[in-house]
Amino acid sequence: MWKQAGEAMRILHLTPYYAPAYAFGGVVRAVEGMAAALVKRGHEVTVLTTDALDQRRRYDGPPDDMIDGVRVLRRPNAWPWLRGRLNLSTPRNMKRTAEAILPAVDVLHVHEFRTLENLLAAPVAQKLGKPIVLSPHGTLNLETGRGRLKTVWDRLLSPGLALRLDHVAALTEAERAEAENLWRNFGKRQRPTRFSVIPNGVDRPEIDQRRMAADFRARYALGDSPVVLFMGRLQARKGVDVLIQAFIAAGVEDARLLIVGPDEGMLPRLRALAAGDPRIVFTGYLDGDARLGALAAGDIFALPATGEGQPIAALEALAAGLPAVLSPGCNLDEVAETGAGFVVEATAAAFANQLGLLLIDVELRAAMGQRARRLAEARYEWDQVAMQLEEVYAGLL
Incomplete structure (x- = not known):
C-alpha cells in the first residue's frame, strides 16, 4: 500500500534493548528518540525488544505497555550477561511475537546489524511482504571489537539477512560506503537494497x-x-x-x-x-x-x-x-x-x-x-x- 511522507504509518522498531536499558549504550537512546519523534508526527509506533536492563537486571514493569505514546513489547532475554562476553542478545519468544504483530504494520525497522532478533524477525517480515529498514548504529565495522566473531557471523548468517533488507539508513557517509561495500560482498538480490544517510538526533532538555x-x-x-x-x-x-x-x-x-x-x-x-x-x-x-x-x-x-x-x-x-x-x-x-x-x-x-x-x-x-x-x-x-x-x-x- 503506497503512502505519502507525512501520512500516518504503522511502524515496528526491533531492537535488543530499549529504554530504560540505557546501560547498553547510545543505541537505546537513539531508538527511544526516534520512536518518540515519530509518534509526535502522528505515526503508530511499536517497539519489540527484550526485558534486559543491564547484564544482571531485568525490567520489572508490564511486558506489554504504552510509554509516552509508544507501545513497547518486552520479551525475555535468556542470558543478558552474554552482552558483555559476546556482545549478543539472546531473545526468547521473539519470532512468535513478530508473527503475531507484523501483519498489522507497514514497515519493520531493525536496529544494529548482527543480532538474533533480526535473524528471527526479518524472514517473517519478508514472507509477509513488509519492507525492512536497517539502522546499523556503527555495528557494521569488523574492527570495532570481537572482529573474529563478526567474521564468522558474516560468513554464516549475514548474507541471508542483508539480502532481505530493503533500505540501510547509515549514520554517516562513511557508514553508508561501508554498508555498500559489505553488501557487494554479500551478493546481489532481485530488488537492490537502497542506502541513505540519516544522523542521530538529540533534544535539548528543558532544565534549570x-x-x-x-x-x-x-x-x-x-x-x-x-x-x-x-x-x-x-x-x-x-x-x-x-x-x-x-x-x-x-x-x-x-x-x-x-x-x-x-x-x-x-x-x-x-x-x-x-x-x-x-x-x-x-x-x-x-x-x-x-x-x-x-x-x-x-x-x-x-x-x-x-x-x-x-x-x-x-x-x-x-x-x-x-x-x-x-x-x-x-x-x-x-x-x-x-x-x-x-x-x-x-x-x-x-x-x-x-x-x-x-x-x-x-x-x-x-x-x-x-x-x-x-x-x-x-x-x-x-x-x-x-x-x-x-x-x-x-x-x-
Whole structure:
C-alpha cells in the first residue's frame, strides 16, 4: 500500500534493548528518540525488544505497555550477561511475537546489524511482504571489537539477512560506503537494497541548567574548577585510557576530569592510570537528573573513541552547549568545521593539546559552546530525523 511522507504509518522498531536499558549504550537512546519523534508526527509506533536492563537486571514493569505514546513489547532475554562476553542478545519468544504483530504494520525497522532478533524477525517480515529498514548504529565495522566473531557471523548468517533488507539508513557517509561495500560482498538480490544517510538526533532538555550544575558540582566536590566530561561505557574503543593520559599531560592543576559511565571491564586499569589523582572523578553509571546534572556541570566534552557510529553522548553535550574534543572515529567532523570544538587523532598528545587550550581559555570555551548548541539545533533535532525516516518508509510502501 503506497503512502505519502507525512501520512500516518504503522511502524515496528526491533531492537535488543530499549529504554530504560540505557546501560547498553547510545543505541537505546537513539531508538527511544526516534520512536518518540515519530509518534509526535502522528505515526503508530511499536517497539519489540527484550526485558534486559543491564547484564544482571531485568525490567520489572508490564511486558506489554504504552510509554509516552509508544507501545513497547518486552520479551525475555535468556542470558543478558552474554552482552558483555559476546556482545549478543539472546531473545526468547521473539519470532512468535513478530508473527503475531507484523501483519498489522507497514514497515519493520531493525536496529544494529548482527543480532538474533533480526535473524528471527526479518524472514517473517519478508514472507509477509513488509519492507525492512536497517539502522546499523556503527555495528557494521569488523574492527570495532570481537572482529573474529563478526567474521564468522558474516560468513554464516549475514548474507541471508542483508539480502532481505530493503533500505540501510547509515549514520554517516562513511557508514553508508561501508554498508555498500559489505553488501557487494554479500551478493546481489532481485530488488537492490537502497542506502541513505540519516544522523542521530538529540533534544535539548528543558532544565534549570545553572541549578543542576551547582547541585552536581556540590555532590562531587568539583568546586569552580573547569570540568572535562567523558560520558559513555568504560570499554576499550571509547578511549577512556587515552583521555586520562591526555588530561594528566595537559597539566592544568585546577581542572577536573569527570568520567561518567558503567564499567565493562576497564575500571581497574583506568583507576591504575589515574594513580589516585584527586582531580579524576569516576561516578559510575548515571541516568535521569544525575546524567543531566553531569552535562550541566561540564565545561568541555571529550571522546577519543576509535570506533563509533555517531555518539549520542556527544550530541547531548553539543545540545547542552559544551565545546567538544573528539576523534575522527566519532564521525562528527562538522564539530571542527563549524568551530564547535576540535577533531584530532585519538592520541594522548593530540587530546592534551586541545584540552589544555580550552581549559585555560574561558572566552574560547564560551564561543565554541555557543556554536555547539547552534550546531545541535540546526542539524540534529529529532523532528528532522523523523521527517527523513518518513521519506524512507513512504518510498518503500
